Amino acid sequence: MDLSARQCDNCHTSLQGDFCHQCGQEKKSYIRNVSGVVTEFFGEFSNWDTRVWRTLVPLWFRPGFLSRRYVQGHRVPYVPPLRLYLFTSIIAFLLFAQLMPESVGTVNIPKDNAQLAADGITAEQAESISGLLSGINEGVKKQGPTDNDLMFLSDDDKDIFYTKLDAITANPKLAINKFFSLAPQMMFGLLPLFALLLKLLYIRSERYYTEHLIVALHSHSFILQFSVLYLALQALAAVSWPWLVPPIEWLATATLIWIPTYLLLCQKFYYQQSWGKTLLKFWLTSSLYNILFMSAIVGLIILSILWS
Known part of the structure; x- marks a missing residue:
């Protein structure tokens, strides 16, 4: 098994998951073919689009709700x-x-x-x-x-x-x-x-x-x-x-x-x-x-x- 595959590319710390617990960098290569980039773009766009609708509805009709949720730590479901x-x-x-x-x-x-x-x-x-x-x-x-x-x-x-x-x-x-x-x-x-x-x-x-x-x-x-x-x-x-x-x-x-x-x-x-x-x-x-x-x-x- 290639040991470098389970090491952080930035600080070479052994990884326990997809992110390095030492420096926070993701174990992911951004150098790839065009089709891979396009696929990732539409995947991220779809995810962001879901967050948009979760954000807009309370933004329009629930005053103060998003601000309270954000300072309480509920950040992932909403657009920053x-x-x-x-x-x-x-x-x-x-x-x-x-x-x-x-x-x-x-x-x-x-x-x-x-x-x-x-x-x-x-x-x-x-x-x-x-x-x-x-x-x-x-x-x-x-x-x-x-x-x-x-x-x-x-x-x-x-x-x-x-x-x-x-x-x-x-x-x-x-x-x-x-x-x-x-x-x-x-x-x-x-x-x-x-x-x-x-x-x-x-x-x-x-x-x-x-x-x-x-x-x-x-x-x-x-x-x-x-x-x-x-x-x-x-x-x-x-x-x-x-x-x-x-x-x-x-x-x-x-x-x-x-x-x-x-x-x-x-x-x-x-x-x-x-x-x-x-x-x-x-x-x-x-x-x-x-x-x-x-x-x-x-x-x-x-x-x-x-x-x-």
């Missing part, structure tokens, strides 16, 4: 939180990019906030962004931002900003495309800040920061997915038969209502505090996060103009 968020973000923003209009004459405000909803934004945030974009639209038509609005930019950057602002006035689509291409990075950057807010508000719970980050990842994955659902329903209502429009619009409204309701229930069921404390901390979390979110939006709009 970070992978779930990254996969969701990629799909959501690809769909959003496909649904953007081909030509834009002015800075259009999304009808019923449908487009903003696809960006993982709640109804309240979408209203704020709509107002912000309206203000920018009016400012562009008049004279643009004043120097006081751009105090954090150097004189050279201000000149560049005003030059590009003139070009964007003629074709706002340039800045809008750049804005939504940068939005995923912005959302990903806000995740640890959201988790930090939860850590500060629930500091007496003695939970690790990572436990709050798990909640943030699951919450943002849910927001993105239901925002895409809302956008899809709005698009479906625009092309459906007249008799089908009312129930679709009702379902779209229910989707928007479920997003903040879900987030509230998630905090309640995950942290297991009284309704009074949960409502207060949910209000604080939402308020502080909205301030961070809108500040990031303003910065992203300026970067979109500078980089377009």
Whole structure:
């Protein structure tokens, strides 16, 4: 018997199974023919697909369940939180990019906030962004931002900003495309800040920061997915038969209502505090996060103009 067959290829420790108990490496060769690689790919894909459905159903309808299961050690049956968020973000923003209009004459405000909803934004945030974009639209038509609005930019950057602002006035689509291409990075950057807010508000719970980050990842994955659902329903209502429009619009409204309701229930069921404390901390979390979110939006709009 070939002894090397039962030794770890990395540290040469004698194996008791398929994995080395010393370094953790699997006894498996990744150098094989194409047919073997293809077979393994579809096998892994099928297994991952099963985990997806086990993950999505509780993610949509059982607030806080996945986060509790993960921190309790039940991880194998579900898609890991970070992978779930990254996969969701990629799909959501690809769909959003496909649904953007081909030509834009002015800075259009999304009808019923449908487009903003696809960006993982709640109804309240979408209203704020709509107002912000309206203000920018009016400012562009008049004279643009004043120097006081751009105090954090150097004189050279201000000149560049005003030059590009003139070009964007003629074709706002340039800045809008750049804005939504940068939005995923912005959302990903806000995740640890959201988790930090939860850590500060629930500091007496003695939970690790990572436990709050798990909640943030699951919450943002849910927001993105239901925002895409809302956008899809709005698009479906625009092309459906007249008799089908009312129930679709009702379902779209229910989707928007479920997003903040879900987030509230998630905090309640995950942290297991009284309704009074949960409502207060949910209000604080939402308020502080909205301030961070809108500040990031303003910065992203300026970067979109500078980089377009």
